[in-house]
Every structure is written in structure tokens, then in C-alpha cells.
Amino acid sequence: MAEYLLAADRLGPVVVLRSSSAGDLTAAEAPGFRARAEAALGDSRLAIVDLAPFTFIDSSGLAALVSLHRRLSGLGGELRLAAPGRDVLAVLELARLHRLFEIYDTVPEALEGFAGSR
Amino acid sequence: MSAVAVQIPPTLALPSRLDAMGGARTWLDAHARIAGFDPVASSELQLALTEALSNVIRHSYRSADNETILLSVLVDADTLTLTVRDFGDKFYRATLRSVDLGSPQVGGYGVYFIEALMDEVEWDTSVEQGNLLRMVRLRASGPRG
Numbered sequence: 001m002a003e004y005l006l007a008a009d010r011l012g013p014v015v016v017l018r019s020s021s022a023g024d025l026t027a028a029e030a031p032g033f034r035a036r037a038e039a040a041l042g043d044s045r046l047a048i049v050d051l052a053p054f055t056f057i058d059s060s061g062l063a064a065l066v067s068l069h070r071r072l073s074g075l076g077g078e079l080r081l082a083a084p085g086r087d088v089l090a091v092l093e094l095a096r097l098h099r100l101f102e103i104y105d106t107v108p109e110a111l112e113g114f115a116g117s118r
Numbered sequence: 119m120s121a122v123a124v125q126i127p128p129t130l131a132l133p134s135r136l137d138a139m140g141g142a143r144t145w146l147d148a149h150a151r152i153a154g155f156d157p158v159a160s161s162e163l164q165l166a167l168t169e170a171l172s173n174v175i176r177h178s179y180r181s182a183d184n185e186t187i188l189l190s191v192l193v194d195a196d197t198l199t200l201t202v203r204d205f206g207d208k209f210y211r212a213t214l215r216s217v218d219l220g221s222p223q224v225g226g227y228g229v230y231f232i233e234a235l236m237d238e239v240e241w242d243t244s245v246e247q248g249n250l251l252r253m254v255r256l257r258a259s260g261p262r263g
Contacts, residue, residue: 027172028136056143056161058168059227066224087161094234094262095227096219 004032008040014114015041016107018050025054025061034064038071045077048110052083057091069100078102082110126152128192134175134185134204139168142189146200153193158261163198166235169228170202170251178206178249197237198255205248211241235262 005020017037019025025033041047049065051057069079082104084092092098104110126148132138143164150160171187179185188203217223217230233239238254 024140026136026139026168027176028139056164056168058165058172059225059231060172062227063225066222069222070224086158090158090161090261091165091231094231095222097222100222 004029004036006033006036006040008037010044011111013044014046014048014111015044016048016050016111017041019053021053023054024056025064026056026058027060030060030064033061034067037064037068041068041071045072045075046114047072047077048080048082048104048107048114050082050107051088052085054088055085057088059095062091062095062097066097066100078114080104080110080113082107128190130189132171132187132189133183134179134187135183136172136175139171142167142171145189146191149191149193150198153198154257155198155255159255162235162262163200163255166232166253166255167200167202169231170253173209173228174202174204174206174249174251178204178209180207182206196257198257200253200255202251202253203245203248207248208243209241209249209251210243 007018007020009016017040019033021029047068065079065081072079080102083106084103092101092103102113126145130142130145132142146164146167147160150163155163174187175181185206190201192199211229214229217226232253236253237256237259240252242250242252
């Protein structure tokens with residue numbers, strides 16, 4: 001299986017995660033995404049996943065996001081989601097996970113909310 | 119320049135590998151578009167199919183990557199019917215707990231997605247080996263969620 005490509009940009013205390021393996025986040029990609037994301041997060045407590053590269057997500061993709069959320073919440077931090085496409089947002093809403101995550105239209109908007117965070 | 123008619127086969131034999139699901143989605147999307155379903159409906163159909171395949175691969179076939187999954191699609195005036203046939207372990211829907219949408223969880227949404235996105239869902243375990251999943255989407259039904 002090809003290595004999952006995930007870019008991680010550190011902006012102060014916030015890690016912005018953006019897939020370079022664009023397209024799907026399904027049972028096929030979720031393990032690689034999750035492993036790379038956890039490695040990139042290290043000790044960070046605040047993170048944003050840029051969902052713009054994803055055109056399709058399934059329950060395994062959602063599981064990866066929820067898992068990251070739980071990891072950061074357990075550290076007193078937070079995972080935010082940014083820039084979901086129409087279909088990705090629809091799946092988040094179908095699972096009612098739009099109530100769990102703060103979802104922003106853009107990464108800069110998601111970052112703004114973290115500005116006052118420690 | 120003459121037009122070329124392209125026929126998409128109504129059946130597809132898929133290897134039991136997660137990385138094969140994308141091809142199945144492309145196949146189903148083609149059928150859905152030809153049948154007149156809009157992009158949102160096609161995306162929903164593809165999600166139901168993906169969840170079904172993922173369950174077959176991981177549970178019925180226990181992640182064995184050398185098995186076969188048979189897909190078929192049938193379109194009529196009112197419906198699109200999608201079947202997923204596997205030859206692995208039986209799947210008994212009644213043994214699954216319903217997902218609690220008020221309590222976010224890691225995983226467990228697959229069957230819920232299938233049943234939310236399709237108008238009729240039936241897991242037939244009476245077939246000699248494995249399962250036959252039959253999913254029906256009405257043309258007239260609107261977007262979910």
C-alpha cells in the first residue's frame with residue numbers, strides 16, 4: 001500500500017493537517033491518515049484538519065476524525081474541521097458529527113478561533 | 119464525428135480489497151448518472167455501496183484480500199436496485215446494536231448509513247453461502263441528512 005501523504009503546518013500551538021493524497025478518506029485510506037496525523041500531532045493539543053482535499057468520506061474516515069478529536073480532547077485540546085466540500089459535510093451531518101466538531105468554511109477562520117487559546 | 123455509445127456493465131466482480139472500492143464507486147456513479155440521478159443522490163448511493171463493501175471485506179471475509187464480491191445494478195422507471203453478493207461469513211443485522219447519534223463514537227455508522235441512504239435494505243442470509251445484500255433507492259426520494 002502506498003504511503004499516506006499528509007502535510008502538517010505548525011502555526012504557533014496549532015497544527016494544520018492537510019492531505020496530499022487527495023480524494024477519498026475511506027476504510028482504505030483512514031488507517032494511513034490516522035497514523036500520519038497522530039505522528040504529526042506529537043504533543044500538540046490544538047489541530048485543524050483541512051478537509052478541502054477530500055471529495056469522499058465514509059464511516060471509517062469519520063472514525064479517524066473522531067479518534068483524533070478524542071485524543072486532543074483528552075489532552076484538554078481541540079480538533080477543528082475546515083473547508084469541507086458539499087458531500088463531506090453531508091456525511092458529517094448525516095452522522096450528526098457537526099454537533100461534535102467546530103466546522104469552519106476556511107482554515108484561516110478556524111485558526112482565528114484558536115487565537116486566544118493557550 | 120460520430121458518437122460512441124458506451125455500455126456500462128450491469129454487473130461487476132470486485133476483489134475483496136479496500137483499495138478496489140473506488141472503482142466500484144465509479145461504476146455505480148456511471149449507472150446512477152445514466153439513470154438520471156443527480157450528483158447528490160449518486161454520492162449517497164456511492165456511500166451506501168462503500169459501507170456495504172467495507173463491511174463485507176472486513177467482516178464477512180475477515181480482511182482476506184483474495185475473495186470476490188459480486189455487484190449488480192438494475193434500473194427501472196421508479197428505482198435503482200443495487201445488490202452486493204459475498205460468499206463469506208453470515209451477517210445477521212438483528213445482532214447489531216443501533217448507533218446512538220447523540221453519542222459520537224469511533225466507527226459503527228456503516229449500517230446506519232446504508233439504512234439511512236437507501237429506501238429498502240435487505241440482508242438475505244438464506245443464500246447457500248455468504249450473504250446477498252439488496253438495496254433499493256427510489257427515484258422520487260430526496261436527499262438525506
